[in-house]
Structure formats: structure tokens, C-alpha cells
Amino acid sequence: MTIHSRLRLMILSITALAATVIGISLTFIEQSETDAAAINVAGSLRMQTWRIAEHVVVAELVTEEILAPLVDVYDLSIHRPSLTLLNQRGGKIQEQYQDVVFQWEQVMRPRLVHRNFAGYVEDVPAFVDKIDRMVFSLQQDNEEKLNVLFTAMLVALGLLLFISILIFWDVRRNILTPVRLLMQASRDVRKGTFDIHIPYRGNNELGHLSGAFTKMASDLKLYYQQLEEKVAEQTKALTQSNAALELLYESSEMLASNPFNQEVLKAYLGRWQKLLNLQECYVCLTTQQDMDWLERIAAPGSLMMTCADGHCSSCLSCGDKLSAGGDSLASIQFVIKGSGGSMEYGFLRATPARDQLLTEEERQWIQLFVDVIGKALGQYRKRELDRRILLMEERTVIARELHDSLAQSLSYQKIQLARIQRLTQQGEDPEKVKVIVEDLQEAVASAYKHLRELLVTFRLSMGDGTLRENIERTLEGFSKQSKSLTFDLDYRIRFLPLDAHQEVHILQIIREALNNVVQHSQATRSTVRCYQEDHEIVVSVTDNGCGLSESPEKAGHYGLSIMSERANSLGGHMSYVSTAAGGVRVELRFPVAETEEQDMNNDINKKHDAEVSQ
Structure with a gap:
């Protein structure tokens, strides 16, 4: 039998037993509620019987306004649904209830209506005894039902205990034991132990699962060995990628401030050569438009190669092959360009070790490093160009202001000096010369003041x-x-x-x-x-x-x-x-x-x- 069928049978058995017990309990609760209501109403009838008797003891004090409501309330109480249901139960309780109703309607009530209060008071004890016997019968009937319910509960408890023992034994044998074996096998697999054998071979889902798990463990053993090899390769590649990214970040930070530091550039070229296992790595750079003369900066340990004719144009046109000691090395050349790509600053040449080729990812890393160098050179050149433009503008402003102020003032003073010289030669009145001299002195003072103001302005710095x-x-x-x-x-x-x-x-x-x-x-x-x-x-x-x-x-x-x-x-x-x-x-x-x-x-x-x- 499959586990699904076993579980379904267990659940149906427990459900049927629980439904039976619940049905019996609900039936008893319903009847108990009816009996309780009937007992309460019967108790109220006794109280109302004595209350009416108290009111009619003195006949002269009884009026229709007092008596009629009491009788009406008694009629309603004795015909309550909880009491009228006793007519459907049969037996002794039905007879007692009908006797009480008959006694009220045929004896007690007519005496009240005809104001025979003495006869009513005389029959009250006997009438109340009938009500008490009816209440006692209801209580006995309820106790008998409790005994039946208690017996049913004991039987249900025994059946439940038997079914539980049977279910526990079956679950332990066909579910818990194979699950425990599977859990132990899974823990072994988690620890890396793949030599697993599960002895359970039941004809159910867990039996099939045990066989499949054993087969899976043997397959995992093979896959795990292959995966370890791949993880080792990926770890090595990831470590190399992390080192490359860190190197790119450091180089971008360092070269941004000073791209012309050859020692720093040599150090980074050496790190790239070691990281990518290159046989050669160097750059040829210039900051001019002429690409025929480049400065060569090589990583420590690179092959000492010389240009064929002393001109860099031959390296730019030699393609991706470069001769070194008679061997042909598969070198790769990367052009170094500025941010906008409008100017080329040189190239980087990388030669991998023998019998090796650069992967696409390694080429991208070198290209990013080349872009960092180009961007750093471009930004430095732009900063220098901006500084020069700003300096030229400041000089233009200074020259214009000197021309517009001091040059005009000096020209005016030169004219005044020529006038003084001419008047002196002609022997003119000294008073005229004095006026010109005073005017000249004022112009010199004004020019000096202008000069100080201009110096204050131009000495201010950012x-x-x-x-x-x-x-x-x-x-x-x-x-x-x-x-x-x-x-x-x-x-x-x-x-x-x-x-x-x-x-x-x-x-x-x-x-x-x-x-x-x-x-x-x-x-x-x-x-x-x-x-x-x-x-x-x-x-x-x-x-x-x-x-x-x-x-x-x-x-x-x-x-x-x-x-x-x-x-x-x-x-x-x-x-x-x-x-x-x-x-x-x-x-x-x-x-x-x-x-x-x-x-x-x-x-x-x-x-x-x-x-x-x-």
C-alpha cells in the first residue's frame, strides 16, 4: 500500500470516530439545553403558584387588575415551548406534564376565575408536588443520558487508543524509519560522503525514493569531482578579476593626479605583467601631435627590445607581430587615446608567455588600463590648456587696463613735459610753467594711485x-x-x-x-x-x-x-x-x-x- 493510501485510511478512520463522538455530544447538548430550560420553567411555575396564593389569601383585597396579569403570565409559562416539547417525548414525563396542565386548566385556574380563593389555596401544596415530581423525572432522565454519553466516550476513547497505536506502529515502520535513513544519508552527502546504501526497500514512495537517493549519491560523487575542478578554475579567474579591478581602480586614482610619473607607470605595468603572465609589457607615450618620437616606458623584467630604425613609426605600422631574438611572439597593441578620441598619445604593447594567448576578458582589462592612461593624459592636457587660457585672459586684461589707464596718463605727462621744455626755452613767464608743473604733479599722483589700485586688483588670487x-x-x-x-x-x-x-x-x-x-x-x-x-x-x-x-x-x-x-x-x-x-x-x-x-x-x-x- 502506498503512503498516500495509508495516510488517507488513517485520516478517514480518525475522522469517522471523531464525527461519531461529536454527533453524540451535540445530540446530548441539544437535549440537555431543552431539559435545562424545562427545569427552569417548571421551577418558575412553582414560584408563580405560591405567589398567586399569597395574593389571594385575603379575598377582599384581590381585584381583577391584580389577578388577571398573574393568571396570564402563568398561562404563558405553562405553555412555553421548552415544556410543550415534553408532549413529544412520551413516557412518564409526558404524562406528568399533561397532568400538571390538566390540573391548572381544569381545577386551579377556574377557581381563580370564579374567586374560589380558599379552594385554590387548599389545592396549592398538591399541585406543587405534581410539579416537583415532573422536575425530578426530568433530572433523572438527564442523568441517564449522561451515563449513556459517558459510556460512549469510554468506547470512543478505547477505539481511539487502538487506532493510535496501530497508526504509530505503521508510521514508524513505513515512514519514520525510511525518513530517518534518508536524513542520515542526506547528512552524509552534506559532509561529502557519497558512498551511501539505504536498506529500506518498501513498495511505496519512500522505498522508491531510497533507491533513487542511492543512485543520486553515486551520480553526485562523479559530478562533485568535476565541480571541484570547475570551482578551482572559476576561483582562480575570480581572484584574477578582483585583482584586475583593484589594479584598475588604483591606477585611475594615481595616474589622475600625475600621469607623467614614470616610476608609478612602470610599477603598474609590472603588476599587469605579473597578473596576466605576460612576457613583455611596455608603453610608448608622447604629449605632442608628432607620433614619430615616443618615450618608451617598460615594466621591470620585460624583454629589452630596440626599435629597428630608431623611429617609432615602424612600431606603429608593424601590426601585431614583433621580432625578438629570432622568435615570433604574438604581441597585441593598444592605441592610447584621449577622452574624446581626438588625440593619440601612443600605444601599449603586451606579449603573452609562450604557447599562451590573451583571453577576451584579459584584453578588455588591458584596454581599460589604456583608457585610464588616455583619460588621465587628456584631463591633464585639458587642465593645462584651461590654465593657459585663463592666464592669457588675465594678461590681456592687465595689458588693456595698463593701456587704458597708465599709458594714457604717461602720454599726457609726456605732453606736459614737452610744453614745460618749450616754455623754458622760449623764456615764458614762470607762472605759466608753475601751473603746468602743478598739473603734472597732480597727474603723476593720480597715475600712481591708479597703479596701486590695479596692483591690488591683480594681486588677488583664487x-x-x-x-x-x-x-x-x-x-x-x-x-x-x-x-x-x-x-x-x-x-x-x-x-x-x-x-x-x-x-x-x-x-x-x-x-x-x-x-x-x-x-x-x-x-x-x-x-x-x-x-x-x-x-x-x-x-x-x-x-x-x-x-x-x-x-x-x-x-x-x-x-x-x-x-x-x-x-x-x-x-x-x-x-x-x-x-x-x-x-x-x-x-x-x-x-x-x-x-x-x-x-x-x-x-x-x-x-x-x-x-x-x-
């Missing part, structure tokens, strides 16, 4: 840190210069693409504006604000001083022109307005360069605003 930190340091410096001035900063540029070129010009404009506040405004408070408005960056310097003069260019000593030039280089413009409080607001506005992601976010925001407006 320190390390963010734009906000540099502005805060600038405000601290001006606070030390002018104790009577209070400087505030409202910086709300949180996440915008500002490059170093823009930050330098913003900082220089703020410094020039603050210098004008200190020198000319007679203010007590100045506020610097930086924020974004639509697609523009707004930088303003506001004070509460005396306001703009009639000719601000003259009063600013070319400082306003310097700020305007810087604003033009940013693609923006400057504005100078008087505030309602009497001070001056110097404002810079220039467009911000948006990334593709910002353009996408702006389009999404516009669509959202359009949907909301609809």
Missing part, C-alpha cells in the same frame, strides 16, 4: 576651496581693512556647472566692487548676493553709502571698466544703479551653461507646469 569659501575669505580680508564696514553674504548657488574660468571672474568682480565700496561709498554695510534667476547667474554687491557720482567711470578709476570687461568674457553684462536707500547696487548677470540632464529636467518641469495650468 585660493583652494569652493567659490563660496573664497568669497567668505575675501569678505574677511575686507573686514580687516575697514573696521567700520559690515559685510554680509547671501549665497544660494547650490548645484550649478561653474568652471574655474567663471569662478575666477566672479571672484575678481566681487573684489573690485568691494574695493570701490571701501574706497568711495562711505557705507557702513555691504551685502554680496549670488543666486540663479531663470537661466542666468546673478551676482550683486549692494551698499548703503552715498550712491553713484555723476561720472562713475572717473570715480571708479577704471574699476568699472575692468568689471565690464570680465562680464563680457563671461557672455554677460554689468549694471550699476542707485538703490532706494541711497546706496549702489552693482550687478553681474551671465547665462549658465546647462547640461543635457538639466535640459531634460527643465523640459519635464515645463510640461508639469503646463499640465497644472490646464
Whole structure:
């Protein structure tokens, strides 16, 4: 018999026995509830009989209003459903109930109706005795049912005990024993022991499972041996991949700061050569457009190979084969390009050990390392180019300001000196010469003052840190210069693409504006604000001083022109307005360069605003 059939038979046997016991119990409970209700109602009849007797003892005090409700309640109680059901039970209880009803309806009730209260009171004890005998019969009947239920429970308990013993024996023999053997076999398999034999061979599911488990263990023994070999190979490959990723990460960190450190580059080439078991690994690099002359950097232990004719163009055109000592080595060459791929910085050549080839994954690792070198060189070249452009722009600004201020002033002084020389030669009035000399002295003093202002402006530098930190340091410096001035900063540029070129010009404009506040405004408070408005960056310097003069260019000593030039280089413009409080607001506005992601976010925001407006 199968386990499924055995379990089904066990469950059906227990279920049938439980259903029988439950059915008997429910039947007894139902009848017990009826008997209990009948006993309670019969008890209330006794109480009502005596209560009526108490009310009719003095006949003169009994009225129809008192007697009628008592009789009606008694009629309802004696005909309650719990009592009327006694008519269906037959036997002694039915006769006793019918006798009580007859006595009430034919004797007791008519005497009350005809106000024969003395006769009613006289028959009350006999009538109550009949009710008591009926209650006693109900109690006896209920006790007999309890005895029958108790006997049935004992029989059911015996049957349940017998079935349980039978089920336990069968489960232990045909289920627990083979399951225990299978569990022990599974533990052996988990420990790596595959020589397993399960003796149970029953004609059921567990018997078939035992045979299949024994066959499976023998198969697993074979598969496990093969799997160990594959795991060893995969572990080696994973270890190599992890080392390669770690090497790529370290090289990207180190080469990003200084890609021209040959010792560092040699060390990384040596690590790649050891990791990939290369016979040769070197790079040839240049930072110029001419690819004919490259600097060769080789890993320690690489084959010392020389170029055929001293020119690097031969290596670039020799393909993937390179002769070394008469042997042909399958070398692979990787071109090193910048981030955009517009410039080539050289190549990396890797030669695997004899009778070996680089896998596709190993080629990808070398290509990633080559990309790291190219990216580092490209970023370094871009930083240098940006620094040069910024330096040339600063020099252009300095040259323009020197030409517009000092050169014009010196030209004016040269003319005045020529006038003095001519007047002296002609013997003119000394008073005329004195006037020219005084004018010349004033021009020299003005030129010297202009020069000091320009030196203060151009000596200011962009320190390390963010734009906000540099502005805060600038405000601290001006606070030390002018104790009577209070400087505030409202910086709300949180996440915008500002490059170093823009930050330098913003900082220089703020410094020039603050210098004008200190020198000319007679203010007590100045506020610097930086924020974004639509697609523009707004930088303003506001004070509460005396306001703009009639000719601000003259009063600013070319400082306003310097700020305007810087604003033009940013693609923006400057504005100078008087505030309602009497001070001056110097404002810079220039467009911000948006990334593709910002353009996408702006389009999404516009669509959202359009949907909301609809």
C-alpha cells in the first residue's frame, strides 16, 4: 500500500470516530439545553403558584387588575415551548406534564376565575408536588443520558487508543524509519560522503525514493569531482578579476593626479605583467601631435627590445607581430587615446608567455588600463590648456587696463613735459610753467594711485576651496581693512556647472566692487548676493553709502571698466544703479551653461507646469 493510501485510511478512520463522538455530544447538548430550560420553567411555575396564593389569601383585597396579569403570565409559562416539547417525548414525563396542565386548566385556574380563593389555596401544596415530581423525572432522565454519553466516550476513547497505536506502529515502520535513513544519508552527502546504501526497500514512495537517493549519491560523487575542478578554475579567474579591478581602480586614482610619473607607470605595468603572465609589457607615450618620437616606458623584467630604425613609426605600422631574438611572439597593441578620441598619445604593447594567448576578458582589462592612461593624459592636457587660457585672459586684461589707464596718463605727462621744455626755452613767464608743473604733479599722483589700485586688483588670487569659501575669505580680508564696514553674504548657488574660468571672474568682480565700496561709498554695510534667476547667474554687491557720482567711470578709476570687461568674457553684462536707500547696487548677470540632464529636467518641469495650468 502506498503512503498516500495509508495516510488517507488513517485520516478517514480518525475522522469517522471523531464525527461519531461529536454527533453524540451535540445530540446530548441539544437535549440537555431543552431539559435545562424545562427545569427552569417548571421551577418558575412553582414560584408563580405560591405567589398567586399569597395574593389571594385575603379575598377582599384581590381585584381583577391584580389577578388577571398573574393568571396570564402563568398561562404563558405553562405553555412555553421548552415544556410543550415534553408532549413529544412520551413516557412518564409526558404524562406528568399533561397532568400538571390538566390540573391548572381544569381545577386551579377556574377557581381563580370564579374567586374560589380558599379552594385554590387548599389545592396549592398538591399541585406543587405534581410539579416537583415532573422536575425530578426530568433530572433523572438527564442523568441517564449522561451515563449513556459517558459510556460512549469510554468506547470512543478505547477505539481511539487502538487506532493510535496501530497508526504509530505503521508510521514508524513505513515512514519514520525510511525518513530517518534518508536524513542520515542526506547528512552524509552534506559532509561529502557519497558512498551511501539505504536498506529500506518498501513498495511505496519512500522505498522508491531510497533507491533513487542511492543512485543520486553515486551520480553526485562523479559530478562533485568535476565541480571541484570547475570551482578551482572559476576561483582562480575570480581572484584574477578582483585583482584586475583593484589594479584598475588604483591606477585611475594615481595616474589622475600625475600621469607623467614614470616610476608609478612602470610599477603598474609590472603588476599587469605579473597578473596576466605576460612576457613583455611596455608603453610608448608622447604629449605632442608628432607620433614619430615616443618615450618608451617598460615594466621591470620585460624583454629589452630596440626599435629597428630608431623611429617609432615602424612600431606603429608593424601590426601585431614583433621580432625578438629570432622568435615570433604574438604581441597585441593598444592605441592610447584621449577622452574624446581626438588625440593619440601612443600605444601599449603586451606579449603573452609562450604557447599562451590573451583571453577576451584579459584584453578588455588591458584596454581599460589604456583608457585610464588616455583619460588621465587628456584631463591633464585639458587642465593645462584651461590654465593657459585663463592666464592669457588675465594678461590681456592687465595689458588693456595698463593701456587704458597708465599709458594714457604717461602720454599726457609726456605732453606736459614737452610744453614745460618749450616754455623754458622760449623764456615764458614762470607762472605759466608753475601751473603746468602743478598739473603734472597732480597727474603723476593720480597715475600712481591708479597703479596701486590695479596692483591690488591683480594681486588677488583664487585660493583652494569652493567659490563660496573664497568669497567668505575675501569678505574677511575686507573686514580687516575697514573696521567700520559690515559685510554680509547671501549665497544660494547650490548645484550649478561653474568652471574655474567663471569662478575666477566672479571672484575678481566681487573684489573690485568691494574695493570701490571701501574706497568711495562711505557705507557702513555691504551685502554680496549670488543666486540663479531663470537661466542666468546673478551676482550683486549692494551698499548703503552715498550712491553713484555723476561720472562713475572717473570715480571708479577704471574699476568699472575692468568689471565690464570680465562680464563680457563671461557672455554677460554689468549694471550699476542707485538703490532706494541711497546706496549702489552693482550687478553681474551671465547665462549658465546647462547640461543635457538639466535640459531634460527643465523640459519635464515645463510640461508639469503646463499640465497644472490646464
